[in-house]
Amino acid sequence: xxxxxxxxxxxxxxxxxxxxxxxxxxxxxxxxxxxxxxxxxxxxxxxxxxxxxxxxxxxxxxxxxxxxxxxxxxxxxxxxxxxxxxxxxxxxxxxxxxxxxxxxxxxxxxxxxxxxxxxxxxxxxxxxxxxxxxxxxxxxxxxxxxxxxxxxxxxxxxxxxxxxxxxxxxxxxxxxxxxxxxxxxxxxxxx
Amino acid sequence: xxxxxxxxxxxxxxxxxxxxxxxxxxxxxxxxxxxxxxxxxxxxxxxxxxxxxxxxxxxxxxxxxxxxxxxxxxxxxxxxxxxxxxxxxxxxxxxxxxxxxxxxxxxxxxxxxxxxxxxxxxxxxxxxxxxxxxxxxxxxxxxxxxxxxxxxxxxxxxxxxxxxxxxxxxxxxxxxxxxxxxxxxxxxxxxxxxxxxxxxxxxxxxxxxxxxxxxxxxxxxxxxxxxxxxxxxxxxxxxxxxxxxxxxxxxxxxxxxxxxxxxxxxxxxxxxxxxxxxxxxxxxxxxxxxxxxxxxxxxxxxxxxxx
Numbered sequence: 001x002x003x004x005x006x007x008x009x010x011x012x013x014x015x016x017x018x019x020x021x022x023x024x025x026x027x028x029x030x031x032x033x034x035x036x037x038x039x040x041x042x043x044x045x046x047x048x049x050x051x052x053x054x055x056x057x058x059x060x061x062x063x064x065x066x067x068x069x070x071x072x073x074x075x076x077x078x079x080x081x082x083x084x085x086x087x088x089x090x091x092x093x094x095x096x097x098x099x100x101x102x103x104x105x106x107x108x109x110x111x112x113x114x115x116x117x118x119x120x121x122x123x124x125x126x127x128x129x130x131x132x133x134x135x136x137x138x139x140x141x142x143x144x145x146x147x148x149x150x151x152x153x154x155x156x157x158x159x160x161x162x163x164x165x166x167x168x169x170x171x172x173x174x175x176x177x178x179x180x181x182x183x184x185x186x187x188x189x190x191x
Numbered sequence: 192x193x194x195x196x197x198x199x200x201x202x203x204x205x206x207x208x209x210x211x212x213x214x215x216x217x218x219x220x221x222x223x224x225x226x227x228x229x230x231x232x233x234x235x236x237x238x239x240x241x242x243x244x245x246x247x248x249x250x251x252x253x254x255x256x257x258x259x260x261x262x263x264x265x266x267x268x269x270x271x272x273x274x275x276x277x278x279x280x281x282x283x284x285x286x287x288x289x290x291x292x293x294x295x296x297x298x299x300x301x302x303x304x305x306x307x308x309x310x311x312x313x314x315x316x317x318x319x320x321x322x323x324x325x326x327x328x329x330x331x332x333x334x335x336x337x338x339x340x341x342x343x344x345x346x347x348x349x350x351x352x353x354x355x356x357x358x359x360x361x362x363x364x365x366x367x368x369x370x371x372x373x374x375x376x377x378x379x380x381x382x383x384x385x386x387x388x389x390x391x392x393x394x395x396x397x398x399x400x401x402x403x404x405x406x407x408x409x410x411x412x413x414x415x416x417x418x419x420x421x422x423x424x425x426x427x428x429x430x431x432x433x434x435x436x437x438x439x440x441x442x443x444x445x446x447x448x449x450x451x452x453x454x455x456x457x458x459x460x461x462x463x464x465x466x467x468x469x470x471x472x473x474x475x476x477x478x479x480x481x482x483x484x485x486x487x488x489x490x491x492x493x494x495x496x497x498x
Contacts, residue, residue, distance in 0.1 A: 012261070020261040024254065032249030046253055047367065053257045118244055125241075139206070140241035146208045161203045168202055168234055 005069045009060055024053070027073055030142060034074060037137050038081050040126060052077040071148035074138065078152060124174040132167035139164060192220045197227045201234050412438075434459075 011019035031052060035045035055076050056063075063072065125133060138144045138152065139160075146160045153160070192200075197220045203209040204217050221228050367382050408423045422437040432454040452459045 017258065017262045021258050024258055029249050033246035036247035045247065046250065049253060050257060054260055057261050121240055121244060136241065140238060141244060161208065165199050165202045168237060172237060
């Protein structure tokens with residue numbers, strides 16, 4: 001945790017709304033981006049952020065700087081996403097994690113060719129299995145360190161390392177399947 | 192180190208997360224293996240592409256809602272909350288009644304369009320508003336509500352003593368209701384579109400929540416030589432045993448008071464309603480007193496008068 005974040009939390013608990021606002025402004029853009037990337041939906045990202053911050057607000061007194069605040073915040077959002085909000089929507093929408101994004105189902109190759117590189121990459125990211133997608137979002141897009149990710153996922157450091165490697169392999173394979181892997185050497189090249 | 196092992200370590204190496212000895216071994220392997228060097232370049236390029244994806248931008252309005260919650264929920268705010276517990280807003284009342292009295296939200300066109308239009312124009316100037324909460328709602332004297340309204344967005348908290356029952360957030364088109372999923376987390380329990388524009392503490396703030404099939408009758412009642420607009424909202428198909436009466440200033444169509452009636456075995460009874468609604472624009476306090484529907488039998492628990 002950044003040194004002054006402990007002080008901000010203490011100040012907030014002592015009655016300073018400004019301290020919370022600083023904490024919020026510092027972390028909310030990243031949290032929202034995380035929620036949006038996880039859920040793929042702006043409205044759901046808002047719900048997730050609100051729920052995560054409410055959880056943070058309610059738990060701050062017991063938190064007391066047990067680890068990086070950023071990691072704690074991400075962990076709360078990820079758990080909420082897994083446990084509650086996302087599942088309730090999935091019950092209605094019945095999305096399949098392995099399913100192609102809407103609009104790609106009829107002719108994935110041609111459709112993906114039409115997309116620009118960023119959208120293709122995001123589409124490929126969304127097609128990964130949840131464990132690979134989570135770890136890539138946390139590290140590559142959110143910029144969290146392996147140790148923080150291990151705390152968030154509650155797993156050993158080695159698992160993070162291994163999962164990231166496999167996630168990258170899977171992502172490249174997905175891009176190549178979709179025909180947008182140009183410029184990327186083939187995976188698993190052997191001498 | 193063989194190629195498979197080397198490639199498993201490439202990502203951690205590039206991220207600076209590989210141990211010193213393993214990194215040295217990998218570097219040695221890379222000097223001898225062009226395929227793994229190419230592989231490293233590929234992993235590096237993909238990482239760069241991922242890092243270059245633009246971050247979705249957080250909407251600004253969440254800040255008000257969340258910092259407002261932080262203000263209300265921090266431990267030192269509890270004392271303040273108790274002190275101001277009687278204050279709620281008209282819109283809060285709409286939301287709270289929805290939750291508490293289980294109005295069904297079904298649909299039929301609302302006829303009082305002219306009144307709505309005037310009200311929409313008038314309520315643009317309203318920035319904040321509070322209602323002194325009546326304390327007889329469903330025999331829950333500890334129920335209180337708190338609300339904020341700013342920049343077209345509204346949030347309301349419903350408390351029972353020190354326990355929060357619901358959180359509702361209106362985001363411009365929908366009312367999101369949250370309830371406690373656990374002791375600490377909130378779950379989005381419903382999402383309800385408003386069918387009339389929401390303008391703070393106005394008649395539309397209440398009517399918009401009822402859905403398109405609610406029937407609304409607009410009439411005028413007199414009080415102290417002043418005329419008030421009275422909106423009677425019913426849902427005959429789905430909730431014939433409940434009705435809501437909303438009183439508005441005919442000049443501004445700002446919400447002045449409301450009542451909720453239930454049809455029990457003994458006839459219509461007043462279930463609850465607002466006491467005082469305050470605006471940050473001048474409103475005649477005499478207007479806060481109002482008359483009840485003729486066929487209503489009022490159960491007086493808070494100063495209301497038998498009809």
